[in-house]
Amino acid sequence: MDVRRLDLLRELAERGSVTAVAEATGRTPSAVSQQLKVLEREAGMPLTQRSGRGVVLTSAGHALARSATEVAVALERATALWDEFRNHPSGEVTMVTFPTVGATILPGVLVDLGSITGLVVRATDLDPELSGFTDLANEYDIVLAHTMPGVLPWGGRGLTVVPLLTEPLDILLPAGHRLAARTSVTSQDLVDETWIGVPPGFPFERILHEIEQVGGQRVEVAQRFSDMRIVEAFVEHGFGVAFIPRYTSGQLPPGLVRRPLRGVASARQIVALVRPDVAERLAVRTVLDVLVSHAARLVRSHAPAAGSAE
Structure with a gap:
């Protein structure tokens, strides 16, 4: 055949x-x-x-x-x-990322890979619903995806899954908010808050449902955006509170603060999805190794100093 x-x-x-x-x-x-x-x-x-x-x-x-x-x-x-025999990971590797990882991890990855002659990485950004990440694996060599712990929409699709990091999701508040002086907040603290949410089907939505269950009251979502810059602008102007990734969101504007959420599992998993045949390519494996290294470096850079409180 x-x-x-x-x-x-x-x-x-x-x-x-x-x-x-x-x-x-x-x-x-x-x-x-x-x-x-x-x-x-x-x-x-x-x-x-x-x-x-x-x-x-x-x-x-x-x-x-x-x-x-x-x-x-x-x-x-x-x-x-x-x-490997030639010791040369050459060729083009296509990658799709979602915006927060694209802004915080990808530039450093491309800097490190830039020293490898003949290896070219072509990247773009998309942030689909959870089920959409698997379809992207048919179009790109590497798909950077995020989901909630225990939720694996790509299960059974035969994709190679490379874990990159588990990222806590904090609560984003205006600096003058009543909860801004707290070191952390709970779901009970957030019962009466208005939320700036994400589009239905995006990972953060599940945490809002858990907050509803713990707090015993329906969460009010006033606006929904997938772009964190828009979310930050709406929170800063007092339109509501929101989730914000701890590691990949970058430095906050002066008018905003983030606080850890206690009592509800609030984190997302970031992984790379690759078709099994594509995962065998040395060029692709080289890019994945650098991605894993930079993700670990990002987590270490946010670790609390020895002897300090989280």
Whole structure:
């Protein structure tokens, strides 16, 4: 069987439609369909079947698609071994990040990688709902994603998951707020507060539900934004309180303070998602190693000094 046709079958299993495969691979839908028909003849059995206006994989198709993933991993592993033999992680690595990590970790990562001749990193930023991160792995080599501890929307998708850090989420308050003088706040302190929230489906939303359960009162969300700069501006002007990441949000303007939340699990996990074949590439592994190093460095830079109170 032709490896390129096997890869089209794998793409169909992951993307769900011939049209999506065609767009991703730079072919026409008819060309993709023709190649899949050739693969069916090589396999000697149907690999797809009609479903409405599209096609879905048969049981044999799913089995062969899993084998195609194993073939792709093996090929990338062989290439990676040759790159290691040459001691040269060359090539282009595409990456998508969400804004806070893009601002705090990514610049230093690219500075460190800049000394490696032939390694090029192309990065952009997106911040989709939780379920959207897995789809991005079909478009980018490395996807930087965040979720709440215990929530794994990419489970069962066959992706390689590289943990980067667990980041506490503090409460963002105006400097003149009644709670600003506290060293920490609880869900009971926040019962009557108006919130500047995130769009539905974003990670922080789950913590608001937990605050509702602990406080026994519905949380009022007045506005919803995904951009932390907008959130900070609204909080600073007294429109409500909000969550703010402790490590990746950068330095606060003078009119704002952050306080730890006690009594409710308030943190997010930041990970890198990579397709298993892509994870074998030496260039990709090199970028991941530097990401892990910079994430650890960021956490250490926020550790309380010895003998000081948190």
